[in-house]
Amino acid sequence: MNAQRAQEIASSPIMTNVSYNGESIYIEHVDEQNEKATIHSLDEPNNKQSVSVSSLKEH
Numbered sequence: 001m002n003a004q005r006a007q008e009i010a011s012s013p014i015m016t017n018v019s020y021n022g023e024s025i026y027i028e029h030v031d032e033q034n035e036k037a038t039i040h041s042l043d044e045p046n047n048k049q050s051v052s053v054s055s056l057k058e059h
Helices: 003-011
Strands: 018-020 023-031 036-041 048-052 056-058
Touching: 003 023, 003 036, 003 056
Parallel strands: none
Antiparallel strands: 018 023, 018 056, 023 036, 036 048
8 A cells, every 4th residue: 555545545434445464454543754653453553553554455
């Protein structure tokens, strides 16, 4: 995924199916300049992490 698409998903009111390492995640914030996204697992909303947007997969 690219940073622009990740930002579109993060800004959308519609939940999009996105995964990181095979796990369904929610994109909280996207840093387009550094191509990083702050995400959390749908099962663990308090477990946030910053990952490369290129490692995210849209289904």
